[in-house]
Amino acid sequence: MRFPLMFALAATLSATTATAQENWPNRPVRMVVTSAAGGGFDLMARILADGLSQQLKQNVIVENLAGAGGLRAVRTVVRGDADGYTFLFNGPQHASLPYAYKDPGYDVKADLASVSLVAQYPMVLVTSPKVPAKTFAEFIAMVKAAPGKYNYGSSGLGGASHIAIEALKHYAGLDMVHVPFRGSGETTAALFGGQIDLVTDGLAAQLGNIKEERVRPLAIVGEKRSSVLPDVTATTETYPGLSFPLWVAVFAPAKTPVAIVDKMNGAIADALKMPAIKRRYEELLVETVGSSRAELDTFLEKQLAFNKDVIERANIKVGE
Secondary structure, three states: OHHHHHHHHHHHHHHHHHHHHHOOOOOOEEEEEOOOOOOHHHHHHHHHHHHHHHHHOOOEEEEEOOOHHHHHHHHHHHOOOOOOOEEEEEOOHHHHHHHHEOOOOOOOOOOEEEEEEEEEEOEEEEEOOOOOOOOHHHHHHHHHHOOOOOEEEEOOOOOHHHHHHHHHHHHHOOOOEEEEOOOHHHHHHHHHOOOOOEEEEEHHHHHHHHHOOOOEEEEEOOOOOEOOEOOOOEHHHHOOOOOOOEEEEEEEEOOOOHHHHHHHHHHHHHHHHOHHHHHHHHHOOOEEOOOOHHHHHHHHHHHHHHHHHHHHHHOOOEOO
């Protein structure tokens, strides 16, 4: 009787699991975000959560777990239940954390499954109007002529604003001093005060300062110019390969049932097509994507390779 009973139990368990996946979600879904509440990154997560709540007919709750450059949030998701009710909302640091930390405590490929690339948005290099260089080319020439004289600020060691300028230093052959701060607000204030000479930040965050001529835009760190700053060059026009887009994506614990991950992927794509959601992202100068899972895998591989190369060459090491 033992073997028939075992088979019966297995069949019952399989049927129960299948039913749970078919009925997903039947309770609120948790979206863990790697930043504190209140910033642009958090706002993008909340816009998506709003659209998903409408698509899934269940509340999608944003949970902010800032700390260690996003490491705290990633570890929480990786170590949590893979039942389809916990997802990770992350950005560029997703591709740098595995290399910036000696022991991040997880395997970015083995422990997390790609769900969807949600959106991309441009990063801009800005300097102070007090700096004599008026263009990207002039700035590069100025820094090259005085190795070690000029410095740049970042919002944290190993973050996107640090990686992007380290990449620029390599491509352009620059010798600049890195001055890390705690967040983009402090970095921008230091630029205003003349403490640093160069900053890279999201275009939306700096657009007001650009229009008020408090900072001078030098280049978009990407493959194309921005429609709101058409006269500002893209870095790839001078240095092919120097592209560092800002982005946001959704990931799941690796053992999350594939059927649920696929449903979430479809829900994200549908949410991003909603006119109200799309408009809210456009107001942030964010281009919505809504990729397939395979497309996010390919995109992430490229970002991981880029970050690994920069981090190892610049010997960037972050401690917890």
